[in-house]
Amino acid sequence: MNINKELIDELNIIVSVHVEKDDYETKVNDILRDYRRKANMPGFRPGKVPEGLIRKMYGKAVLLDEINKITSESLQNYIKNEQLKVLGDPIPKIDGEEYDWEIGNDFTFEFDMGLAPKIEVNLSKEDRFAKYKIIVDDDFVDKHIENYLKRFGQFVDADAVVDFKEKIVGDIVQLADDGQQQHEGMSAEDTSLLLSLVNDDELKKPFENAAPGSEIVFNLSKTFPNDWEIASILKKSNKDEVGDVDGLLFKFSVKTIQKFINAELNQELFDKILGENVVTSTEEFKNKMRELISLEFEKSSVYKLNEDIRKYLLEKIDPQLPEEFLGRWLKYINKDTSDEAVEKELPLFLKNTKWELIANAIIEQNEMKVEENEIIEHAKAAARNQFTSYGISNFSDEHINNFAMNYLKEEKNVRTTATQILENKVSNFLIEAIDADIQEISMEEFNTILGNNNQQQK
Numbered sequence: 001m002n003i004n005k006e007l008i009d010e011l012n013i014i015v016s017v018h019v020e021k022d023d024y025e026t027k028v029n030d031i032l033r034d035y036r037r038k039a040n041m042p043g044f045r046p047g048k049v050p051e052g053l054i055r056k057m058y059g060k061a062v063l064l065d066e067i068n069k070i071t072s073e074s075l076q077n078y079i080k081n082e083q084l085k086v087l088g089d090p091i092p093k094i095d096g097e098e099y100d101w102e103i104g105n106d107f108t109f110e111f112d113m114g115l116a117p118k119i120e121v122n123l124s125k126e127d128r129f130a131k132y133k134i135i136v137d138d139d140f141v142d143k144h145i146e147n148y149l150k151r152f153g154q155f156v157d158a159d160a161v162v163d164f165k166e167k168i169v170g171d172i173v174q175l176a177d178d179g180q181q182q183h184e185g186m187s188a189e190d191t192s193l194l195l196s197l198v199n200d201d202e203l204k205k206p207f208e209n210a211a212p213g214s215e216i217v218f219n220l221s222k223t224f225p226n227d228w229e230i231a232s233i234l235k236k237s238n239k240d241e242v243g244d245v246d247g248l249l250f251k252f253s254v255k256t257i258q259k260f261i262n263a264e265l266n267q268e269l270f271d272k273i274l275g276e277n278v279v280t281s282t283e284e285f286k287n288k289m290r291e292l293i294s295l296e297f298e299k300s301s302v303y304k305l306n307e308d309i310r311k312y313l314l315e316k317i318d319p320q321l322p323e324e325f326l327g328r329w330l331k332y333i334n335k336d337t338s339d340e341a342v343e344k345e346l347p348l349f350l351k352n353t354k355w356e357l358i359a360n361a362i363i364e365q366n367e368m369k370v371e372e373n374e375i376i377e378h379a380k381a382a383a384r385n386q387f388t389s390y391g392i393s394n395f396s397d398e399h400i401n402n403f404a405m406n407y408l409k410e411e412k413n414v415r416t417t418a419t420q421i422l423e424n425k426v427s428n429f430l431i432e433a434i435d436a437d438i439q440e441i442s443m444e445e446f447n448t449i450l451g452n453n454n455q456q457q458k
Helices: 021-038 051-081 138-151 201-207 227-233 267-274 282-317 323-333 339-365 372-389 397-407 411-433 443-457
Strands: 002-009 012-019 086-092 107-115 128-134 154-158 166-174 187-194 215-219 249-261 435-441
Touching: 002 051, 012 051, 021 051, 051 107, 086 323, 107 323, 128 282, 128 443, 138 267, 138 282, 187 227, 201 215, 267 282, 282 339, 282 411, 282 443, 323 339, 339 411, 372 397, 372 411, 435 443
Parallel strands: 128 435
Antiparallel strands: 002 012, 012 107, 086 107, 154 249, 166 187, 166 249, 215 249
């Protein structure tokens, strides 16, 4: 077994793996003898199938498998021993079909490899960036609370349609040209119509002053033009199950009318949102909402600052990549994807690869590591955030711990969590390394800046 390296340039090499028959012949012969011992073929007693027939039937497959194992292991060991920072995977220069796959032959395989450039990241307080402090005004707090009142609101029975914020529940049937029910037409029982979805005043008229017992004839497709609305009303899973309803009239027999009312701003709501007795007055609740909103705004501000630093470093360092190799590698691993589609995605792939190299350089330069307790605490925090987003506040530490530990039973989840922790460490390092100018800004102005940046990226 011999392995040689040919340097094309600083970012591209060719590695040749020379496999001699002594490297594989004994193992291949042992496998074929075992095949012969276990073979059960018509016309031959067990274990007495001619060796030549076994070699003819299985020799090439066994040889290919063994050569592949030897080559793969040799390449990986060579990369590790030579401390090569490889991008992507080695690409064979010659297709396997071009070799003379005969036991006893020697084989030489050549692989193209792309190497990562050496990167050093230097930041100082002279590198200045804007950090936005988003103002939390009373109006925004009030809107935030209003959303909670709607979120925890409910429908209650009403006597009639008044302001088109009602939901009417009943049966719907398709009508024929004579105004009678269409036999074998579409229908649904105990379905509901959200009148707030009706936007046209003319289309609202059939529902005016409707009450339990009313029968309403209306054009379904005009009144509710969205496919998902029609499918929901007719209790179908999608548009295809509904078919064409354009221009068809339907009759809705009203059983009940319900009006949506917001939740009350009281202790019960405080406890549902924040936990039992965290706050005990409207003033305390508003202050807590302001605090939580400020925390979310801070996350958005930090995200924007990190994006600005990332853009700055990508332009400042601009790591050089073996782009031609990476383009070929993407096509090599995406054989079922068109070349045009791969080429379209290549610029973003190269940009992300450059950032990964910069981030990894920061991790190595600063000897960043992830400890087991950090992974557990991160998983617990993620669990708390998930429950909170579902509106669940009465969870115990024991429940959170069990949820997190079950999540971490899968190795891929451990790796994902460790990656997230490292990303956070890189983010914190970058923010501490630079000097930020605090700028107060409204949420509308901040969203405008984000929108402009996103448009530039597109």
